[in-house]
Amino acid sequence: MINGSKVLDHPIRWAMVGGGKGSQIGYIHRSAALRDNNFQLVAGAFDINPERGMAFAAELGIDPDRCYPDYKTMFEKEAQREDGIEAVSIATPNSVHYEVCKAALEAGIHVVCEKPLCFSTEEGEELVALAKKKNLVVGVTYGYSGHQMIQQARQMIKNGDLGDIRVINMSFAFGGYNYKIEETNAAAKWRFDPKKAGPSFAMADVGTHCLYIIEAMIPDMKIDKVLCSKDAFVEGRELEDNAFTLMRLNGSEHVQEGAKVYCWSSSINCGARHGHVIRVVGSKASIEWDDERPNQMTYEIEGEPVRRLERGAGYLYEEARVEDRIGGGHAEGLFEAWANLYRRFALAIEGMSKGEEEYGDFWYPDVEAGLAGVKWIEKCVESANNGEVWVKY
Amino acid sequence: MINGSKVLDHPIRWAMVGGGKGSQIGYIHRSAALRDNNFQLVAGAFDINPERGMAFAAELGIDPDRCYPDYKTMFEKEAQREDGIEAVSIATPNSVHYEVCKAALEAGIHVVCEKPLCFSTEEGEELVALAKKKNLVVGVTYGYSGHQMIQQARQMIKNGDLGDIRVINMSFAFGGYNYKIEETNAAAKWRFDPKKAGPSFAMADVGTHCLYIIEAMIPDMKIDKVLCSKDAFVEGRELEDNAFTLMRLNGSEHVQEGAKVYCWSSSINCGARHGHVIRVVGSKASIEWDDERPNQMTYEIEGEPVRRLERGAGYLYEEARVEDRIGGGHAEGLFEAWANLYRRFALAIEGMSKGEEEYGDFWYPDVEAGLAGVKWIEKCVESANNGEVWVKY
């Protein structure tokens, strides 16, 4: 067990764009990054409103010289310092992700970015190329993927415990937007405005989490084609509040040719908190995981009793245990999942700097994963808009 | 509570075709029909092998004169008796359902038939017309629909407790056929032979149960179009072992125009026993029911705690309570669900004889329901075979 021990000799000098006072997402970024001293918060441009942002930075104990009014100023000024920031996290509204990410990369700064990384595959490919050219890390905060049980699933699949995958049935279907919440809740309003939210709400907001989780579980997964049916059930919405995506997979090492993926993305699933459940069915066994009970995963070998795997247990794969912060039985939660991701971002940053990457089956949601999410949304929207037809991937 | 009290003055004289020695389905038909003295088993042609069938009939205590070698003889001889059979249940292999059903109707006998009622809509429509012309009941044993919680769901929807239905997510996805079981298990073999099983395995075997349950919950449900993707994941199968059906609904009293139904039918869902879960999402609330825990149903009003409804409780609708045989808390099971259906078949038979039908919101899976299942399979197969495209209903 690592007990969250520090993994780097020197913490990475780190800043944030967005995620200011009262922001849930800003708080979880900081909690995760600062958890184990792998990052040190030294600068920030936390708010679209410069005064509010600078005041908040000061509250967080940041040197007044490094409380910036906006990200451009920050990147410029930090570049002039010997101890300038090495990495930045972007927790702004969606519509700004691309430009901030691009600016950071151009300034030679590693990036951690909220999903969606951007709004189009063109933008995404540009960022992929830029990151590669600059030899910089771009981590995308598909936070749920940081749970140790996702590691366990990945290793089980890799080791053939499930046999060949035939069906994946997954959903992230919550209920909070089943009425016209955007009329009274400002934080909900921008989500249905394509200019600010991009071409999708439900799929972009929650469906991409499902997508990334299965990408993480099955690294060589290849989507052959998709078909998407989307709806705006609550009157007057410009973007979908509910969608279903069918996918056909090509065969790969542990995937049967023609395997199917069923993905329900919804914000109108009354009564559900998250409804975020991933079931992977193989020729030998199935696994099922629910983000609301992240310390457990069921493992079902046909003809044997259903088993409930528990985080922290000795029977798990080593990869599912190295990030434990406390013994099994004790509930770890989403903050630990995020901290696991940030730990890996730190390792990736260090690894790339040093030209090394020797951490076993090391992975993290990277710039390609960010692009994959954007591409998936694009293809789904194309399918839905053309009459809910199959679209080649 | 009815405590299973007898509902008819005189039991209906009843026979069986098929369902002989060792047949699970034969046993459940008899258990259900004979449970409360509404039916009396007086004759039978229980087996394709006449000797075996007659011997079994004798074992059941049937008068030797009425132990028949085959259904044709039975219908002919019984017609000559003053006390001839009034109703017959058909528990033969699928391929014979249609001909026996037709013969029974022509002989003026009420029918209870296993699903699928037949193999084509033509046949189904013929049976519908024949039943109407002869003024006879045809009950179809969608057994799960007999659970009291389905009644509760129907009443909740009728009373607007869910608001307008927007999404139905359902599955009957079990795991027992995830390997080539048909090579070693004779009882599984015919299921993948289109001549004996009809044009579908997974959808016909289990998916139609889901379909009927939502028809029972939402009597005025109208399917606008369907799209089906089906697979034979285990090599060499002629019929699908897994399928997914997307449906679009037309609007009706409690259904929003464009509501979507997602239906996963599978026999290769490793580790699952039934995996038969129905979730109905409305604009105000959702309900969810699982056939393996049939005494419970969740009721989720957005913004309120999830509630678990329990069979037998005073807060349920009257229709969900009248068929209770024992107080809440005690587990009722599938045999009671079937007995509920047979009770309603008896009421329908009596009601039709008497020209009355005064039992409140009285319903049972009738010949139209049987036809609906056949039509659904036909449309799904058409969609799948044409490239998994939308097919107008």
Place this chain on the structure above:
Amino acid sequence: MINGSKVLDHPIRWAMVGGGKGSQIGYIHRSAALRDNNFQLVAGAFDINPERGMAFAAELGIDPDRCYPDYKTMFEKEAQREDGIEAVSIATPNSVHYEVCKAALEAGIHVVCEKPLCFSTEEGEELVALAKKKNLVVGVTYGYSGHQMIQQARQMIKNGDLGDIRVINMSFAFGGYNYKIEETNAAAKWRFDPKKAGPSFAMADVGTHCLYIIEAMIPDMKIDKVLCSKDAFVEGRELEDNAFTLMRLNGSEHVQEGAKVYCWSSSINCGARHGHVIRVVGSKASIEWDDERPNQMTYEIEGEPVRRLERGAGYLYEEARVEDRIGGGHAEGLFEAWANLYRRFALAIEGMSKGEEEYGDFWYPDVEAGLAGVKWIEKCVESANNGEVWVKY
């Protein structure tokens, strides 16, 4: 799988005392006895009110000559018939169990009796001796013990799968009597009247079910001493509505010396339907079973994932499978559990008649089990009344 097939060549001629019109318990006795043609209902004295009882008997299709006004008349008249009853079930109020049981045994009739068998160990020992002398079966309807999972538990323990038992934590703690229900509900009133209900309510009504289940699981279990704390939380009750019993066990083949049993019997456990959960902890593994989900049982080997065993599965012991009436996944319920018991009563009656008992690990809740329940109540009451002290068993 037996599919409920008949096990006797000729059904046992059977009658009932009590359990008349509207009685839940009468209905479940009949459903269970008549399920598979091992019993034939030929006579009855169903009600304390002779007219009502006889009318109900007639409704059930009993020969008018054998619809009796009371049990004494029935035993006398039936004794004079060549085809007189061979067995009788007693479903009267508790206070009459003893006298009817005794009269039946004296008349040479096998008995199935509701629990409690009687009110004192003296009475119980008398019945034990009488049954032995007359070579007659007395079955006691601890109905939950008929579930196949109890068989599974018994075989697991016998085979050492749990190692040595150290702790049993069990409860039957429901909530329906948490207010003064007896003021408005006549059926509840007698339960708090010691003259009619005997010396205990909660322990007698529900706790004895727990006790018998562990006796069935561990046939050689020996109670060393008990300590009981009981309460009448709802004002004005003469009998307890809640009790806790601590027990110390002597060592036996699969029980560690000094093992402890914790048993919570309650009728005031708000919100619980049954709350009937049995957990057996051994040195190697634990099992846990809940009567409201009787088709499942958890099996927990320390250091391994928790397993959920399912009725009907191939990995269960043979003894847990022979009574299946339908395949796993399908929900069996309490009616099947009772039918299993009645099937065993039939086998016991036949076996005793024939002087044979060759059914493997054959057992049923017998007269000794009835006595054991009565003794347990007596000891618990003694402990509680003496200041909640330990009482030697």
Place this chain on the structure above:
Amino acid sequence: MINGSKVLDHPIRWAMVGGGKGSQIGYIHRSAALRDNNFQLVAGAFDINPERGMAFAAELGIDPDRCYPDYKTMFEKEAQREDGIEAVSIATPNSVHYEVCKAALEAGIHVVCEKPLCFSTEEGEELVALAKKKNLVVGVTYGYSGHQMIQQARQMIKNGDLGDIRVINMSFAFGGYNYKIEETNAAAKWRFDPKKAGPSFAMADVGTHCLYIIEAMIPDMKIDKVLCSKDAFVEGRELEDNAFTLMRLNGSEHVQEGAKVYCWSSSINCGARHGHVIRVVGSKASIEWDDERPNQMTYEIEGEPVRRLERGAGYLYEEARVEDRIGGGHAEGLFEAWANLYRRFALAIEGMSKGEEEYGDFWYPDVEAGLAGVKWIEKCVESANNGEVWVKY
């Protein structure tokens, strides 16, 4: 929602004794204290081995001058600094808690101490008096009590939602010590040595968590008497690995006179991870909470459907929501529960310094709670050792 915002203007200068490299408990103390900038780690004596402790302190970035070889040196040196520590957390083995706590209080330093606070009520009372005299905070890390659902339970009880409490059934019964783990696992060895662990293992290790949770839920709870039965099931253990405690409560505002508490403390409950479940039964409703799913709590009003309350929901009491760090649905875990406690320790420290305590229904596990745990163990051990008899509290 607070999103973990900082609650103090200036972080408290804080040190640790014990909890060094590789210590799980040390890690959770630091994670919790440092989470939201209410504490600043400025000094430490982390290990019984001075070199190892000082090296670890340095690793954590502590000023070399303030990396101490032992707690005595630390208290002495820090007292000489203007910016000396204001608070210290004690995460040493149990046997040292008392002396370090006492020394800290004498040095005028606020304390956060692992449970058990000490080994005897005499010691406990001394610490209570000392804390009072010095006007210092002693917080005890009953970590599970920091979960927001415990706040919810406290407010529900206070508001009469449960009516009068009649029964509390609780357990902390895990399985990891069901074999002689101490032979191979050094960390387990001291736990069964009375000199190092005190007079109890299972009750002290886990049972006291249950006890404190109900004290937190019912602040005016009064124990009248206790009876304890304890066992060392694994051969050769000097301290119990399993215990059951019965308690009788005196009446208080929301507790019925004579209410009963059942508490199972165990380390040999095979297969269970924590088995830490608290059920409180009142005259109107019950609640039930399980530390392994800390974001949920069931709420069961008799006669109504069981409700599942969810952390973060709008229907919860304000007190149960103010400490949320992220929206409902997202899993918070034990680290957040501890962070909630540390936040309250900070508020208490500030409040006491300022002579204010104005935070609504403000509470935290304080020195009295620490004493209560010690007293409970003492009384339980007395009862068990005297033949498992009732002992007046």
